[in-house]
Structure formats: structure tokens, C-alpha cells
Amino acid sequence: MSAFGWLTYAWNVQLLGPAALRINRWLSESRDKRGSRWNAETLAPPLKISFKNKELVGRHWLEGRYANLRHKVAWVTSGAPVEIFKALDYYVLYPENHAAICGTARVAVELSCEAENAGYSRDICSYARTDFGTLLSGKTPVGRLPKPDLLVACTNICQTVLFWYRVLARHFHVPLIVIDTPFVYYKEASAHALDYVMRQLEEAISVAERVAGKSLEERRLRTTARLSKMASELWLEIMGRNAHRPAPISVIDQFIQMAPIVEMRGDPETVDFYAAMLEEVDQRIRQGIGAVKNERKRLLWDNLPVWYRLRYLAEFLGEHGIALVASTYTNAWGELAPMIDPDGGMDAMARAYTYPILNRGTRYKLETMREMIERFDLDGVILHSDRSCKPYSIGQMDQRDRLLKDHDTPALLLEADHNDSRSFSEEQIANRLAAFVEMLGVEKWQRSAHWG
Amino acid sequence: MAEIRALGIDVGSTTAKMVAIDGWGNMIWHFLEQADPRVDEQVEWFLLSVQEANPELTYYPGKGVEGIPLVATGYGRKLVQQATRQVTEITCHARGMYREMGHGGTLVDIGGQDSKVIGIGPKGEVVDFSMNDKCAAGTGRFLEDTANRLGVPLVRLGEVTLSASEEVSISSTCTVFAESEVVSLIAHGVPLQPILKGLHRSLIKRIVAMIRSVSFISPLMLSGGVVRNPAIPVMLEDEMNEKVIVPKFPQLMGAYGAALIALELYEPKF
Secondary structure (H helix, E strand, C coil): CCHHHHHHHHHHHHHHHHHHHHHHHHHHHHHCCCCCCCCCCCECCCCCHHHHHHHHHHHHHHHHHHHHHHCEEEEECCCCCHHHHHHCCEEEECHHHHHHHHHHCCCHHHHHHHHHHCCCCCCCCHHHHHHHHHHHHCCCCCCCCCCCCEEEEECCCCCHHHHHHHHHHHHHCCCEEEECCCCECCCCCCHHHHHHHHHHHHHHHHHHHHHHCCCCCHHHHHHHHHHHHHHHHHHHHHHHHHHCCCCCCCHHHHHHHCHHHHHCCCCHHHHHHHHHHHHHHHHHHHHCCCCECCCCEEEEEECCCCHHHHHHHHHHHHHCCEEEEEEHHHHCCCCCHHHCCCCCHHHHHHHHCCCCHHHECHHHHHHHHHHHHHHCCCCEEEEEEECCCHHHHCCHHHHHHHHHHHHCCCEEEEEECCCCHHHCCHHHHHHHHHHHHHHHCCCHHHHHCCCC | CCCCCEEEEEECCCEEEEEEECCCCCEEEEEEEECCCCHHHHHHHHHHHHHHHCCCCCEECCCEECCCCEEEECCCHHHCCCCCEECCHHHHHHHHHHHHHCCCEEEEEECCCCEEEEEECCCCCEEEEEECCCCCCCCHHHHHHHHHHHCCCHHHHHHHHHCCCCCCCCCCCCHHHHHHHHHHHHHCCCCHHHHHHHHHHHHHHHHHHHHHCCCCCCCEEEECHHHHCCHHHHHHHHHHCCCEECCCCCCCHHHHHHHHHHHHHHCCCC
């Protein structure tokens, strides 16, 4: 690295940037303008930790702008075994998270159009189209994305990533590691499937070492895995606190606060962040603060969020005293915590990365939902039928049917898309949500009337 | 006429309906006409008609009839500023149908641009529901558009369909594509009746798929403007192998349910 590059990195990433972000957080905390834009009559203000989250995420993307000056850069899928690359000192970027940021910033459609104009079908996942749009136009709300030196696609979340990362490899002319995780149809993955994943992880390490120009230190890998496990355990514990009534944080809060567990897993700051968050959540419980004031009904959310309509959903449900208490999606970043074994070597890593919910049968998801309904004492389920995420949405019709018939739990199928607002039909969604709310019997007039 | 105690209005995509009920929940007056895009003017006109027929009532323009609660439903419900409350079609249809029939079941409501299937429990509560997708397939609009293309008046559509001894398969459920398919069949010399029967079959299959997507509760009930087409209940019975029950006023069940809710909520306490 040149002296100029070294200085530029040090000045922006280690001195000026963090200082500016910290000052911004201090100012925000002192003004405490939490929730000023969201309906404060029905919703609790966002967690104080939100300011820290903004700082952490801001620093991550700031570092990304200059990462090529000091680090090797790996672009990875959200289910990739990130510990290997963190331990080799890669700067790790998650294109899915970048796309989600574009979704919340409401620029995803503009970027998707760039991809569609270049010939990518609208039937492709909107995360992929958003990122292709950024590649083609250079537009991004995070300033600039670093060029990857390595691409890592793990198929434990979907098959689209295989083709998505091939496009990236062709665009950047860099090596692509594909980790193929066989689908777990029944309760346990077969021994030969786990062996197959383990051998791929070993191959991935040798490619990553070659690109990084250094060897993987076992001690560092163990430390990173330990930090990953600690953060995942804390995240799981935070979500578990929603068994309390009223639920201290909503699933909408979880969607906002989940960025570090996805894109900064393995960092010590992430552990500190979730430890502080757990403390704040416990404080809320002690004070009897609920995410939704006057909580009357508790629901489960299945599938990815609708990133560009988080506020709409929070406010609509909040007005009716409905709290989204649990979600299979946010749970996915915590439920594997017990499987992460820092001392278990590649064998344990292969196991943990073969078992994400999206790599398991639809029966497993149904069982997860049923278990959550009991544990969190839920009154119903909203199944987001996500046009972009086929692996998550497949089976939802049957799952809805089973929830209703076998578990007497009302469930609503809501058609939308996690990033493409063109697939969000406002009037139809509002009508279905309103009818579902009436069905749950939470309207003020329903509670006062002699119904039935 | 008995004394009006509550009103219900259903502003649908094709027609607007108003129902007045007495203190026992009996329907004593109703009004139905083509939906006007200017919903506020149409509601104003409805309410003036109520006052005209009942001179003892006082209507305050833009506000409502004094002492008479009004619940609005249908896709245009939010535009009814005179309404005491807005309630979705799902709840209102279930309420109206339960009162009319005296039991629960699975209600299929096929409207102009909207179809829904509602599971009604033994106490009249909504147990489950399903609505048509983001297009007009499986609704009255599908038949209306294709009937227009074939030059068959809507009032004769059912009769001509039922007279068919044969049936051709219409593969598309999309209104626009089905129309192209029909044009192609005509060009190949296929007679009118089999085409019409095929179109009805296509719609019915779409509805049956919706019925299958909810938890079925017997008996099967049918409401909505499309019920005026006699081929629909006959072919639905045939496809479902289940007897179909149709209320006396199939188009008014939403407005009737809205009026019943209005009565329940705002009934004076003695």
C-alpha cells in the first residue's frame, strides 16, 4: 500500500470518520429525538441503542469506501461462513445488506430499473437487481462500494445467489468460491452431506489464503467464531425477552437492529452492542414498557421485511394495539448460536452453516412457527408472501392451512416484495390487513359490541 | 314503513348499495345503482332519498341523518364522510349473511372487480378469508368484458351459457388474454355457446381454487352481483359437488351487514 493510501485510510476511517460519527451520535443522544417521526401515541420510542447502531453501521460502510486501500475485500452472501474471511483480515461486504439499505432509502426501484434496462428479468430477486443496478450505474446511498478481491456464495439461503455471484465474478474478474450446502429435508443432515460441506470449507480456506496472501491462524479463527457465537447468543436472548407482556421490542425494531449480527458478526463491537441492547431491553421490562403501547394482540411475522414500508406496518398495527412479537427471519440469526462451536473446527462449522432455516424443509419452518406461537403466546401470524424470495415463500399456503386447522391460529397471507415497491399494492394490502385486524377482534367497536 | 334505526352503505367498484333496517334488524328499505366515481355526491343523493321517503328524519348535508348510525363498507368506504364508522367488506358480508341465513358456512362473494371467500363460524364470526389476486381475473369484470366482445347482453349471458351442450377450454384466467383467446376461437368458427361455457368454467375454477385455500365450512353460500347470472350457481354446484345457497338479495349482503353493525354499536341503551 502506498504511503498516501495508508494516510488516506488512517485519516478517514480511523480518525475523522469515527470522530464525526461519534459526535453525531452524542448530539442525537443529547437531543434524544427518538421516534419524532413515528406515531408516538401508539408506539414506544425506538431503543436508545438505535443511535449506537447508526454509528456502527455508518462506520462499517465508511470503512468499506476505503477498504481497498488496506484490506482484501470479500463480497459474501448472508449465510456465508464469514469467520474464515474475518480471521484472514478481509473487509467483508454483504450485497444483500447493501440492497436492504437501498430498500429503506427507497432507491431500490430506481436501481432495479437500471438492471432491468440491461436485460435482467423482473422475476429475479429484487436484492440482486438492486445490486446489479449499483454495479451498472455506480449509484449507492452508502457513498461507494469497494471492489471485491474474492466472492463467496453459500447456497444455504437460496439458489439465486449461485447465478447472482456468477454475474459478479464476470463483472469483477475475481475468484468465486461456491459453497454448496445440500438441502436438509428431514430432521438431520446426512453424514456424507456434512462431510461434503466440510471439504468445500477446507477448499475455500486455501483459495481465501491464496487471495489474501497469508495463512489462516487457527487461534484467530477460534476467536472470531467465539465472538460470532457470543453475539448470536445475545441476539437470541434479546428476541427471547419478547415472551414478556407487553413485548419490549417489536419485530420492526428487530429488523432495524439486526444489521450488526448479519454484517458485523465476529467483531468485538457487535458483542458489546448486543450486550448493551439486552440491558436496555431488560430495563424496558422492569419499567413495563411495551414496543406497542396498550398491546392487545401479539403476532408472528414470517419471511423478510418489506423494507420500504416498515413505518407503515408499524403504525398501522400499532394503532390497533397489535405487536409483532416474533419472526422466523430475525430468529434465523440467533437459532444457530448453540451450533456454533469455536473449538469444533471445520466439522462444527459445516454443521452450523448447513442448518439455516432456508436450507431446511417447509415442515421445519412450520414447527418453528408453532413453537414460537406457544412460547410467545401469539394470537396470529402474518405470512409475507415475498415475490422475490421464493425459497422463503414456498409452502406458505400449506403452512397457513395447517396453522389454522391444526393450531387454531388465524393467519394472513400478504403479497408483497422485500425491496421492489412496485409489487406492493397499497389498497389491497390495507384492505387485507384491516379485515385481518377485524377478524382478530381488536377494534374498539368490536370490544364494546355484543358480538355474535 | 317501520321506523329506520340504522343504515349501511356498500360502495363497490361496480354498484353502490344502501340498506335501512328497523330496530329488530329487518331490512325495510334498500337502494342500488351503478357506482358513480364521485362517491360523495352519490352518498349525498342516497341519504336525501332516505329523508324523502321518511320525512320525519333530518339529514344534515355532509354529516348524516340525525340519530341514525351509518356504517360504510366496500372499496369506497373511506370516502363516505357521513359514516359513523368504516368496516371492511369481509366483516360486513359475514354479518349480513349470518343474519340472513341464520347459520355459518363458506360465503363466496363475486363482485364486479373483487371476489372473496369468507369462512363464517357458528356464531357469525369470521374464521378465515381469501381475496382475489391483484387483477380482475375471477370477478364479474372477466365475464363482462368477454361478453361484450361476443356481443351478448349481460342479462342473457347465463341463459345462453346454460343452453350450451358442448364446452371449449379457455386456458387463460387473465381477462385480457382470455379476450384474445376468444377472438381466436371465433376466427376458427367455434360457436358462441361453447365459448361462453368455457369462459364461465375458467372463472368458476378460479373461484374454486380460492375456496380450497380457506378452511371450508359447510354449507356453501353465494352472494354478489354476479349471482344474477344463473349459470354461476349451477356451475359452481357442479364443480364443488356441493349445494349452493343464495340469499334473497345477493347484492345487498355487504350493506345489510354494515347496517346491522351500525345498529349493534349505536343502539340506544334503555
